[in-house]
Amino acid sequence: MDDFFYGWYLKCQSDTQTLAVIPAVHQVGNRNTCSIQIITENEAWTFTFPGEIFFRTNRNIYIGENRFGKDGICLNVKTSQITVKGELFFGRLWPLQYPIMGPFSLLPFMECRHGVWSMLHSVSGKLLVNGKEYCFRNAGGYWEGDCGHSFPKNYAWTQCFFTGGSLMLSVADIPIGRVRFTGIIGVVLWQGREYRFATYLGAKVLYIKNKRISVMQGHLKLEAGLLKENGQPLKAPQRGDMARTIHESATCQAFYRFIKGKRTLFTFTTPRASFEYEYPL
Numbered sequence: 001m002d003d004f005f006y007g008w009y010l011k012c013q014s015d016t017q018t019l020a021v022i023p024a025v026h027q028v029g030n031r032n033t034c035s036i037q038i039i040t041e042n043e044a045w046t047f048t049f050p051g052e053i054f055f056r057t058n059r060n061i062y063i064g065e066n067r068f069g070k071d072g073i074c075l076n077v078k079t080s081q082i083t084v085k086g087e088l089f090f091g092r093l094w095p096l097q098y099p100i101m102g103p104f105s106l107l108p109f110m111e112c113r114h115g116v117w118s119m120l121h122s123v124s125g126k127l128l129v130n131g132k133e134y135c136f137r138n139a140g141g142y143w144e145g146d147c148g149h150s151f152p153k154n155y156a157w158t159q160c161f162f163t164g165g166s167l168m169l170s171v172a173d174i175p176i177g178r179v180r181f182t183g184i185i186g187v188v189l190w191q192g193r194e195y196r197f198a199t200y201l202g203a204k205v206l207y208i209k210n211k212r213i214s215v216m217q218g219h220l221k222l223e224a225g226l227l228k229e230n231g232q233p234l235k236a237p238q239r240g241d242m243a244r245t246i247h248e249s250a251t252c253q254a255f256y257r258f259i260k261g262k263r264t265l266f267t268f269t270t271p272r273a274s275f276e277y278e279y280p281l
Contacts, residue, residue, distance in 0.1 A: 003028050003240030006147040012123040014139040018251040023061045023068045025054045028240045034063050041251040044232035045082050084129050090141055091122030100185050102200045109176055112148035119189045120166040151236045156213055158224050160273040165190040169224055184215055188258055211277045221259040226275045228253035249275045
C-alpha cells in the first residue's frame with residue numbers, strides 16, 4: 001500500500017488568544033495511525049492514536065470522541081501530560097470561488113496537495129487546555145488541509161486575519177519527477193473580494209530570503225515578512241510518516257503589503273500572524 005497522509009489545519013484566534021488544531025491520518029506500508037496536534041501561542045502537543053479510530057466524511061473528521069469539521073471542533077483528550085476538553089462552534093464558512101490548486105490538482109506524482117475550506121468564519125465556544133481557558137466569542141477562524149505523502153522540503157506559509165479580511169500565502173519547491181519548480185498559492189480576502197495568486201495564473205516569486213517573501217502576478221503584488229518568530233515544534237509528514245519536525249509561529253510579529261498597480265491597498269505590521277518558514281536562511 002502507498003504511503004500517504006491526510007490532515008486539516010483549523011485555526012481559531014481572538015484579540016488575545018490563538019489556538020490551532022491539526023487532525024490527521026497517516027499510513028506507512030501496512031501501518032495506519034492518526035493524530036491530533038494542538039498549538040497555542042507558546043506550546044504545542046502531539047497525540048497519536050490507532051488508525052482504526054479515524055473516520056472521515058466530506059466535511060467532518062472523527063478521531064474517537066473528537067470531532068472536527070464544518071460545524072466546529074469538539075475535543076476530549078486526556079494523557080499523563082495534558083487534558084483538553086471543550087467545544088468550539090463555527091459560523092458561516094467563506095470558501096474560495098474554486099479550489100486553490102486549480103489545474104495543478106490534476107498533476108500526477110505531486111508530493112502534497114493543498115486545499116482551503118474557509119478563509120474566514122466566526123468561532124465561539126470554550127476549550128480547557130490543562131486548566132487554562134481558551135474562550136472565543138465571535139473570533140476569527142481559518143480552515144485548510146493537505147494530502148499526499150510529504151511536505152515540501154523547502155517552503156514558507158503564512159496566514160493572517162486583519163481588518164477587512166484574511167490572507168494566506170504559500171511558496172514551495174515542488175518536485176515532479178526530474179522537474180522542480182517554485183509553486184505559489186495565495187489568497188487575499190479583502191473587503192469581500194477574493195484576490196488569488198497562483199503559479200497557474202502566472203504568479204512569480206520576486207524574493208524569498210531572510211524570512212521575507214515577495215510575489216507578483218500581473219499588476220498584483222503581495223509581500224510578507226516574519227519579523228519576530230515564536231516557533232513551536234509540530235510534526236509533519238515525510239513519506240506518510242509524521243517523522244519530520246517543523247516549527248510554526250502560531251502568533252508572531254509579521255509584516256504584510258498588498259499592492260494593485262501603483263496603489264497600495266493595505267500595509268500593516270501585526271503581532272497576531274501565523275508563519276512557517278522552512279527555507280534556508
